[in-house]
Amino acid sequence: MSIQMNQSLSVDCAVFGFNGRTLKVLLIERRYYTSDTPLDKLKLPGAMILENETLPEAASRVLEEATGLRKVYLKQMEIFSDPQRVSGEELQWINRHHGIRTERVVTVGYYALVKLDAPTIAYTTAKGAQWVDVESIPRLAMDHKQILASALAMLCREMLQSPVAFELLPRKFTIRELQTLYSAVLGIEIDNRNFRKKILASGFLTPTAEKEQGVAHKPAQYYTFNRSAYKRALKEKLRLGFINNWRY
């Protein structure tokens, strides 16, 4: 065997959003798709890497194109490098539509967390993209379903270890929203008293002057995430005196 040349590198992004009830992922329609294309229509947003661009830059570019958002939370995960992961018709389709001649496409998976607000939904809808519940994902192009599964697994792990949840919530949110998000992503029930105690004790939430309005029940307090308190805690906690609770 010889060194692989004529290969391409791409990024594919699993973009997650939270609508207050369930976790959603952004799926786009394959460009140039016609009904007689014998390939699956829906896919994750992705792109080939350009000259003079790093992988994170490529992922940001994809994200901005797909959602209109800059400065999105982005995290690299696995690389998918099976020599056959894009082959046959899929490979022809890529070469035809990109005007290149590649023999192999290795892709780097990213996952992104966005705040699902009205402008973002409008933007994506206008582009023909869909926010699909992660519980009911249809067939996807190439190995995108596998990439998505990997992203979901990684998101669960991240949620337990760092405060990425706030990337999925609006700037102001209620504690119940935060709790619902954890429940939805992790698929577990959470006791609200314990949750409030823990999250408030952390000192990472700052209460705002606002409360919910127009709800048919006691209105909830809005909080914001106090990122600087979090960063301060990070520094201090770097002393881990003993081997902290390993998680198997």
Place this chain on the structure above:
Amino acid sequence: MSIQMNQSLSVDCAVFGFNGRTLKVLLIERRYYTSDTPLDKLKLPGAMILENETLPEAASRVLEEATGLRKVYLKQMEIFSDPQRVSGEELQWINRHHGIRTERVVTVGYYALVKLDAPTIAYTTAKGAQWVDVESIPRLAMDHKQILASALAMLCREMLQSPVAFELLPRKFTIRELQTLYSAVLGIEIDNRNFRKKILASGFLTPTAEKEQGVAHKPAQYYTFNRSAYKRALKEKLRLGFINNWRY
């Protein structure tokens, strides 16, 4: 900008070993190196990806060539994709010695954990490679020092979360050896009473019939890692009732 073609994908491996005192990393000499080469001599083991080979396969191949070992613990970490990470003289050197014409090399970092036994040391020494203390790493080729730093950081995180330590120890080891390993990698002091309690309570260690011999003190019990007990615990622990101790 246009789609990047004429690029290569490589893997670079930070191979860690433990000699009972300190953590070591395997550095090799650049092939075809002559003293007038204006490039750094030492580097991490690595290789270009071959046709028909996945990245993990490439990493295994590199590992076997560097250490003579198959079935080594291997973990993918970051991708290093700065367009300029290999350029100028380095890029020329690569093209000359591989007989290719690449314009850009993106590399995937792996870290590997090996048991530093006599045959392995003999093998690597015969190949002119060196096991260097991670505290005193010299200049390395390209961005390999950065790759190594990233590997070390990742290793620390992994050590706290899963029982990878055993990959660095011989099949039979004493609890003190295990403790020394944790201390060395994490750079912390560990109380031996608490450590023994915790590690023995986990049920992952099986005592063997053997004890240390020929030491000028009370001989220590040898243990082996009970992987099946660990896997059993894994399954049961997947219920995480509440949001387990997040670590910031």
Place this chain on the structure above:
DNA sequence: ACAAAAGTGTTCCTCTTACACCCATGA
């Protein structure tokens, strides 16, 4: 008045931490 979600405290128990001495062996 009622429906609906917000918000609040206590008890039990486990796990973490800090800490000091005797034991078995080879020299």
Place this chain on the structure above:
DNA sequence: TCATGGGTGTAAGAGGAACACTTTTGT
């Protein structure tokens, strides 16, 4: 007999888990 590292127990404190009722609002 001494030097060396192996091996042991306990008490105090922190944090996790289980549990039910009152409050505030809109209709």
